[in-house]
Each structure stands twice: as structure tokens, then as C-alpha cells.
Amino acid sequence: MRKILSSDTVRLLIPALSLTILLIAVFYLQPRAMSYIGLNLLFNLAVPIALATIAQMLIMTVNDLDLSMGTFVSFVACVAATFLQATPALGTLILAAAVATYAALGVLIHVRNLPSIVVTLGMSFVWGGLAVLILPAPGGQAPEWVRALMISKPPFAPMAIIASIIIALVSHFLIMRSSFGVILRGVGGNARSVERAGWSIIGARAATYALAAVFAILAGISLVGLTTSADANIALRYTLLSIAGVILGGGEFTGGRVSPIGAVIGALTLTLAGSFLSFLRISPDWQIGAQGAILIVVLGLRLLLNRLERREKRA
Amino acid sequence: MTDEPQRHAVIEVADARVSFGAVKALDGVSVKIMPGECVGLVGHNGAGKSTIVNVINGGLTPHSGTISLSGTAAVRYGIGTARANGVRCVFQELSLCPNLTVIENTRIMHQTLTGWGWRRRAAAIIGAKLDEIFPGHGIDVASPVSHLSIAERQMVEIATAFSHVAQPVRLVILDEPTSSLDASLATQLLAYVRSFVAAGGSVILISHILGEILTTSDRIIVMKDGRVVAERPATEFDEHSLVAAMGSVVKGRDIAKTIKPTHGLQPLLTAAERRGKGLSFQAFSGEIIGLAGLGGHGQTDMLVDLYLSHTSNWMNGRAPRVTFVAGDRALNGVFPLWSILKNLSIAHLSGLSRRGGLLDDTGEAALGQSWKDRIEIRTPDVDNPILSLSGGNQQKVLFARALATPAPAVLMDDPMRGVDIGTKQEVYAILRDEAHKGRTFVWYSTEMDEVCLCDRVYVFNNGAIVAELKGEDVTEKNILAASFMGAAA
Numbered sequence: 001m002r003k004i005l006s007s008d009t010v011r012l013l014i015p016a017l018s019l020t021i022l023l024i025a026v027f028y029l030q031p032r033a034m035s036y037i038g039l040n041l042l043f044n045l046a047v048p049i050a051l052a053t054i055a056q057m058l059i060m061t062v063n064d065l066d067l068s069m070g071t072f073v074s075f076v077a078c079v080a081a082t083f084l085q086a087t088p089a090l091g092t093l094i095l096a097a098a099v100a101t102y103a104a105l106g107v108l109i110h111v112r113n114l115p116s117i118v119v120t121l122g123m124s125f126v127w128g129g130l131a132v133l134i135l136p137a138p139g140g141q142a143p144e145w146v147r148a149l150m151i152s153k154p155p156f157a158p159m160a161i162i163a164s165i166i167i168a169l170v171s172h173f174l175i176m177r178s179s180f181g182v183i184l185r186g187v188g189g190n191a192r193s194v195e196r197a198g199w200s201i202i203g204a205r206a207a208t209y210a211l212a213a214v215f216a217i218l219a220g221i222s223l224v225g226l227t228t229s230a231d232a233n234i235a236l237r238y239t240l241l242s243i244a245g246v247i248l249g250g251g252e253f254t255g256g257r258v259s260p261i262g263a264v265i266g267a268l269t270l271t272l273a274g275s276f277l278s279f280l281r282i283s284p285d286w287q288i289g290a291q292g293a294i295l296i297v298v299l300g301l302r303l304l305l306n307r308l309e310r311r312e313k314r315a
Numbered sequence: 316m317t318d319e320p321q322r323h324a325v326i327e328v329a330d331a332r333v334s335f336g337a338v339k340a341l342d343g344v345s346v347k348i349m350p351g352e353c354v355g356l357v358g359h360n361g362a363g364k365s366t367i368v369n370v371i372n373g374g375l376t377p378h379s380g381t382i383s384l385s386g387t388a389a390v391r392y393g394i395g396t397a398r399a400n401g402v403r404c405v406f407q408e409l410s411l412c413p414n415l416t417v418i419e420n421t422r423i424m425h426q427t428l429t430g431w432g433w434r435r436r437a438a439a440i441i442g443a444k445l446d447e448i449f450p451g452h453g454i455d456v457a458s459p460v461s462h463l464s465i466a467e468r469q470m471v472e473i474a475t476a477f478s479h480v481a482q483p484v485r486l487v488i489l490d491e492p493t494s495s496l497d498a499s500l501a502t503q504l505l506a507y508v509r510s511f512v513a514a515g516g517s518v519i520l521i522s523h524i525l526g527e528i529l530t531t532s533d534r535i536i537v538m539k540d541g542r543v544v545a546e547r548p549a550t551e552f553d554e555h556s557l558v559a560a561m562g563s564v565v566k567g568r569d570i571a572k573t574i575k576p577t578h579g580l581q582p583l584l585t586a587a588e589r590r591g592k593g594l595s596f597q598a599f600s601g602e603i604i605g606l607a608g609l610g611g612h613g614q615t616d617m618l619v620d621l622y623l624s625h626t627s628n629w630m631n632g633r634a635p636r637v638t639f640v641a642g643d644r645a646l647n648g649v650f651p652l653w654s655i656l657k658n659l660s661i662a663h664l665s666g667l668s669r670r671g672g673l674l675d676d677t678g679e680a681a682l683g684q685s686w687k688d689r690i691e692i693r694t695p696d697v698d699n700p701i702l703s704l705s706g707g708n709q710q711k712v713l714f715a716r717a718l719a720t721p722a723p724a725v726l727m728d729d730p731m732r733g734v735d736i737g738t739k740q741e742v743y744a745i746l747r748d749e750a751h752k753g754r755t756f757v758w759y760s761t762e763m764d765e766v767c768l769c770d771r772v773y774v775f776n777n778g779a780i781v782a783e784l785k786g787e788d789v790t791e792k793n794i795l796a797a798s799f800m801g802a803a804a
Contacts, residue, residue, distance in 0.1 A: 179422055179428060179429045180429075182422045185412070185419070186419070186420075186423045189415055190412040190413065193410035193411060194423055195394070196394060196404070197398070197425075197426070198394045198398045198426060256412065256414045256415075
């Protein structure tokens with residue numbers, strides 16, 4: 001029996017479908033959104049969210065969870081709006097130290113066999129505190145080049161769309177196609193067999209965490225590029241948004257089953273859901289609840305599809 | 316590989332000793348594997364087969380003893396060294412990453428598959444090897460492992476181990492490779508093993524199917540209790556002499572067992588034939604029934620099924636019909652953060668609660684004290700944390716947990732793993748005592764001595780009950796014969 005769709009395709013189907021349906025609904029409610037400017041406005045805040053989602057997805061690939069994603073992105077945004085703008089060398093050094101810290105966290109979590117959620121929850125206070133120390137009050141200024149990049153107007157498609165596609169392709173290549181990504185996903189799938197094959201699990205974890213930090217740093221910098229200034233609490237909701245984005249995009253909490261393209265689509269869907277609810281004139285008081293309802297519907301659909309797939313396999 | 320002028324052993328392990336706590340897993344084992352031979356390794360549960368395999372593949376460093384490769388002693392022998400010298404292992408429990416494709420799993424096993432086009436190269440390597448070992452296998456190498464059947468996964472794992480990427484494959488350890496393959500696939504594999512050996516490679520074959528061992532190996536090593544007890548060319552063995560070599564010298568039996576007449580009695584627990592083959596299961600009041608056979612041949616599944624079919628998911632009444640003593644203490648036995656008393660009383664909470672759902676504290680304390688005295692849990696106070704006890708005493712608490720319930724039947728999933736001999740004797744006495752009072756015990760054990768204590772024994776092989784032994788027939792010899800020679804796969 002030859003299957004028409006591979007499981008990876010099925011995994012991507014639901015997020016792609018839900019994004020399309022939401023997009024059609026938005027266009028129906030607000031036809032003016034169907035333009036270069038409109039699309040850019042709808043999606044430009046999705047770029048940092050998509051990057052943070054990829055970072056979270058990397059952590060989830062090795063069966064961990066990062067609860068400090070929001071505060072870390074806020075911290076990076078503060079660094080980007082101050083040090084990176086005023087003294088680029090020092091700013092780069094601070095960010096490099098942050099990447100090294102993430103790698104060390106990965107090693108610590110593995111060596112001491114600690115639950116990642118506890119370690120990262122603790123770290124979220126550290127990052128939050130550092131962000132407040134750097135920028136006690138909202139302020140700072142985005143580096144010129146970041147600002148220029150984020151408001152650039154490439155031909156054919158708005159920056160937000162092109163950036164999302166690039167993020168999706170680069171992370172897909174890195175995690176799904178490269179031989180390095182196989183090891184990362186192998187650690188999530190069956191760490192013991194990866195170890196028996198002679199790989200260093202510590203090294204793989206450290207690399208995963210460092211790579212996640214790199215994506216989170218890109219998220220923080222691009223966020224500052226959009227908002228022009230930073231605030232210590234600027235990205236707190238990213239923690240949950242990024243987890244929701246991964247799950248929405250077909251990823252799973254354990255087992256190394258992730259999909260970078262899906263994660264980016266998930267981030268876009270979450271961003272669009274907010275706009276969609278505004279267009280529906282739902283009061284902001286109800287928006288979070290309505291966003292939750294959208295999540296539940298999409299995840300319910302996925303469960304249904306998984307069950308169908310399993311039944312087909314048994315048949 | 317051609318024969319070198321001086322023929323060195325591929326690997327030689329000399330006088331290896333490994334102990335886990337009080338248990339001596341390897342007690343001075345020396346094994347020498349020459350190029351171009353297939354060595355069969357047999358022994359019952361706990362004989363030390365898996366431990367010596369782990370020593371050879373570098374996963375476990377022996378506490379004493381030397382390992383030499385091609386005649387030179389290895390200084391720091393680990394997984395890396397083993398792989399670099401062409402030692403590969405196919406494990407009994409499947410060890411592929413289910414979320415990755417066959418190609419990607421090949422990449423995990425072979426570090427040198429990197430750079431552009433690694434997917435194409437990996438697909439070619441694994442595809443060719445699968446075709447070579449299992450012609451007509453029908454496995455799509457681009458599909459994720461989770462979509463493959465158990466037999467297909469086993470085939471992939473075997474093919475990965477035999478595939479030559481950077482270093483030549485010199486020694487492949489096959490641990491029960493045919494357990495999930497059907498007869499024709501097993502024949503293909505064994506034929507491949509012979510051709511691999513003929514080309515100068517070496518294989519260590521572990522199997523419970525003695526026929527395979529006898530026909531495929533050049534030399535057979537028999538292990539028992541962490542020692543090599545026999546090592547001879549395969550031609551000098553037959554099935555009976557192998558089984559005899561695995562058993563111990565005959566020992567005196569302390570208790571003469573009486574076969575209780577069971578005709579006309581209503582069985583307490585019953586179960587139909589497993590997977591529609593073999594014998595059915597019956598347990599009568601006051602019996603101690605052993606489930607024997609090699610580990611992982613369906614005994615635990617049987618216990619779990621018995622438990623689930625006699626309890627309910629939702630409402631368990633005040634009088635449960637069965638209770639369970641878990642084998643893996645850390646996994647599903649103790650509550651590590653709780654006190655000894657709470658660990659003991661958890662199964663009997665419904666009996667200890669008063670109307671209104673509140674717990675009867677004095678009743679609970681009295682229960683704890685009475686069991687502490689009765690089975691001699693060595694602690695000054697039952698309110699101490701459970702982890703303050705030694706493993707054997709923790710296991711006693713788990714026994715008390717089960718015995719404190721009014722359930723007439725107790726199911727035990729190899730509960731004596733890693734328990735010292737003194738504690739074992741105490742628990743055996745308690746079991747006998749309780750059985751006299753009419754309780755029924757269903758006892759899966761991987762240790763021969765324990766199985767021989769039972770009134771009646773069901774021997775498992777490949778998920779089915781293949782033999783029922785009663786009273787005086789419950790002997791090591793009969794059990795070994797049934798578990799190795801029963802239903803050949």
C-alpha cells in the first residue's frame with residue numbers, strides 16, 4: 001500500500017489550513033488588508049514571534065521546555081536598544097555571553113538531570129532582572145541598521161512575508177535536512193541509542209541550547225527594530241506564544257517530533273488570530289479567551305487527524 | 316579482510332568483574348573472539364550475558380579485568396573506542412529513534428555520514444545492506460521508523476549494524492536478533508551471519524532458540540551466575556547437553572511439596588490462552604503460582620492483564636480482588652517523597668477511611684506498626700522517609716502494602732530484583748504463611764530458586780504459556796527445557 005501523503009505533510013496540513021482559513025476570514029472582513037501595506041501591517045509583528053517560536057522549538061526538540069523565552073527576548077531587546085546601539089562591540093560581547101550561558105544551561109540540565117522547566121523558570125527571573133537593570137524605564141533606541149532592515153520594502157512581497165519564508169527555510173534546512181539536525185532530533189527521539197552510537201549527548205544539548213539562544217537573540221533584535229525602543233517587559237507573552245506556536249505548527253512536547261515550517265506558520269496564525277478578533281470588534285477583554293478558543297479548535301482538529309491516521313495504519 | 320599472518324583476537328576480555336551492589340553480574344569472565352568465527356552465548360536470566368555484551372561494546376567499564384583489541388591492551392575502552400575498532404551491537408530492546416526516518420537513523424549510527432548529499436549516500440548504504448541480508452524486504456528507507464512494524468525495525472537495526480561506512484565492521488553482537496523476526500527472515504539473517512563470518516568477520520550470537528545457536532555458531536559459551544561454565548565447539552553440544560550446562564548442580568530440596576487437589580474447585584483467577592496459543596491460566600485459593608521463562612516473554616503482560624481484568628478503572632470497592640507488587644521499585648513502586656507509613660497504607664486507604672472520607676490516623680498508625688513488627692522493617696520510626704531504607708527493606712514495605720489489603724490474590728512482578736538473600740528468606744516465609752491462610756500468589760520471577768519455591772509453575776515462551784509444571788516437577792531442569800525448547804519461533 002502506497003501512501004499518498006507522508007506523515008510530515010499531514011503534520012503541516014492543519015497549520016497551513018488554519019492559516020489560510022483565518023487569512024480568508026480577515027480579507028472578507030477587511031478587504032483593504034489584501035495589499036502590500038496591509039499584509040505587512042498584519043504580519044510584521046509575526047517576525048520576532050516566529051524567531052522566538054523556532055528557538056522554543058529547538059529546546060522542545062530535545063524534550064525540554066524554555067519558560068524564560070519571554071524574559072530572555074525582553075533582555076535581548078533591552079541590550080539591542082542600548083549597548084548594541086551605542087557600543088556595538090560591547091553589545092555583541094554581551095549577546096555572545098548570553099549564548100554561552102544558554103549552552104551552559106543545557107549542560108547543567110543534562111549533567112544534573114534537572115527538569116528544564118525549573119531551571120528556565122529560575123533563569124526567567126535572572127533575565128528579567130538584568131533587563132530592568134539595563135533599562136529601568138522604557139526607552140533606548142534601535143540600531144539604525146536593524147530599523148532600516150525591518151522597515152525595508154522589498155519588491156513583490158512585504159518584508160514580513162519574505163522574512164517569515166526565509167526563517168522557515170533556514171530552520172527547516174538546519175533541523176530537518178542537515179546531518180547535524182538529525183542528531184538533535186535523535187536526542188529527542190531516543191537519547192540512549194544516540195549515546196550508544198558514540199555521540200556526546202552533552203554536546204548535542206549544549207549545541208541545541210546555544211542555537212536556540214541565537215534564534216531568540218534574533219527575535220529580540222528584530223522586535224526592537226519594529227518598536228524602535230525597548231522595555232524590560234516588552235516580550236513577556238512570548239513564552240506562551242512560542243510554545244503555542246510550536247504546538248499549533250504540529251510539534252509535540254516530547255519525542256523530538258517538530259516541524260520548523262509548521263512552527264513559523266503557527267506563529268503567523270497566532271499573530272493573525274489577534275488581528276482577526278480585532279476586525280470582528282471583539283472587546284480586548286474577550287480576546288485572550290477567543291484566542292484560546294481558536295487554539296483549542298485547531299488542536300482538536302489535529303487530534304482528530306492523528307486518530308484517523310492511526311486507524312488507517314492499523315487497517 | 317584477509318587473514319593477517321599472526322591471528323590476533325578481535326577482542327579479548329580477560330578476567331572481567333562487574334558487580335551491582337551485592338550482586339555479582341560478572342565474576343571473572345574471560346572471552347576471546349577470533350576473526351572469522353561466530354560465537355554463541357547462552358545462559359538463563361541473570362547469567363551475565365547482557366553484562367558481558369555491555370563490556371564488549373564499551374557501554375560498561377568492568378571493575379577489574381583487561382580488554383585488548385587485536386592483541387594490544389586498550390587503555391581507556393569506551394563506546395567510541397569500540398566503534399572505532401568496528402565493534403557493533405544490535406540490542407535486544409529496539410534502539411532506533413522512532414521519530415526519524417530509516418536514513419536518518421543510519422546517520423545517527425554512522426558519524427562520518429555528513430556533508431552535502433549525506434542523505435543519498437545513507438540511503439544507498441542502508442538500502443544495499445537491507446537488500447543483501449533480507450532480499451525482498453519491502454522497507455521504504457525514507458519512511459519514519461515509527462511507521463515500521465517491529466520486525467521491520469529489527470531488520471533495519473541489523474542492517475545498520477552490518478553496514479560498512481568508514482571503519483570496517485569486525486565484530487557484530489546480535490542480542491536475540493530473531494525474537495521479532497518470523498522463520499523465513501530468521502533464516503535469511505542466519506545465512507547472512509554465516510557468509511559474514513566466512514568473509515572474516517566475527518559475530519556473537521545470543522538467542523534463546525538453541526537450534527539457531529547450534530546450527531549457526533562455531534563455538535558456544537555457556538554462562539551461569541556471572542561465570543563461564545562451559546566453552547566448547549558447537550559440534551560437541553546438542554540441545555540437551557546445552558540445557559544441562561546452563562543448569563546448576565543438583566541441590567537438595569528443603570521442603571517437600573504437596574500437590575493440592577484442585578479438581579472441582581472454583582478457580583480464583585483465570586485467563587484464556589495468550590494470543591490464542593499455548594495453555595490457559597488458572598489460580599486456586601492458597602496457591603503460590605510461578606511464572607517462569609526468560610525475561611520479557613510475556614510474563615509481565617500477563618500480570619498486568621490479570622490485574623486490569625479484575626479491577627475497574629473508575630470505582631474500586633472496599634474489597635479489591637487482586638493487588639499488585641511492582642518489580643521496578645523506582646519506576647512504579649515507591650513514592651520517593653513519602654514516609655514509610657504513607658507508602659505502606661496507600662493501597663488500603665479505603666479500609667482506613669471513616670465515613671465522610673477522612674483518614675483514620677490512629678488506625679493507619681496501628682497498621683504501620685503491626686506490619687513493621689510482622690515483617691521486620693528495619694527502621695526506628697515508620698514516619699521516616701521511604702528512601703532512608705535499604706532496597707530490600709523498601710521492597711518489604713511494598714509487600715506489606717499489598718498484604719495489608721484484604722485482596723485474596725497478590726500479583727508479583729519480579730519483586731525480588733536486587734534484594735539481598737536474608738530479606739528474600741524472610742519474604743519467602745511470609746509468603747508461605749499467607750498462602751497457608753488461603754491467599755493466592757502469582758509470582759513472576761527471573762530467578763530460578765524463587766520459581767522452584769512455587770507450588771505450580773507456568774513457563775512462558777514468546778508470549779504464550781508453553782508448559783505447566785506441578786509439585787515435584789518444578790525443577791530447574793524442566794523449566795530450562797521448557798523455556799528454551801518450547802515453541803520455537
